[in-house]
Amino acid sequence: DTGVSQDPRHKITKRGQNVTFRCDPISEHNRLYWYRQTLGQGPEFLTYFQNEAQLEKSRLLSDRFSAERPKGSFSTLEIQRTEQGDSAMYLCASSASGGISTDTQYFGPGTRLTVL
């Protein structure tokens, strides 16, 4: 399968713990996005990378959230001191930019986070 993969698929943690999620994009895609989705809502943009550079961050991304994309390949999203309000599906997407491309995003299956 050459699509976007995310690990783990499910994570249950206790409030106050740190969690880290991983995303492996489609290999030739230079852009990588993170979204958060809660039940009944559409995905909310968190941040995106072009290669290894983090170019944009949403106001939703508090200081407890950090994302990295070393070497412009896989990415990690870390949440420190988790709160119950962080419970959501965390989605990763990738795309290939360039020219007049409209940057169609391809999504992974998501990581479901439950904070107890």
Add this chain to the structure above:
Amino acid sequence: LAKTTQPISMDSYEGQEVNITCSHNNIATNDYITWYQQFPSQGPRFIIQGYKTKVTNEVASLFIPADRKSSTLSLPRVSLSDTAVYYCLVGFMNTNAGKSTFGDGTTLTVKP
């Protein structure tokens, strides 16, 4: 910021054509319109994208009027497996990756 408005839900029957309309009154000149499909516990899946007039692929058609203030996703002869949430997204990702929002989507329920 290109905000979109879609019906919250729609019902249909197998074999019928379904049209879902999205309003985007403040669409910008460079913005494209993209539709995604999402099943429970899965990430959104790209369906179709267009800028103006009509676009057709193997699964859907997208109709965009001249003023581009709305768009209609057309699904021909739906089946039970088309039951999903459909999102309309407006933006030009190359320069505004974070400026486009998914909205809450349209939940399509296909009945036998």
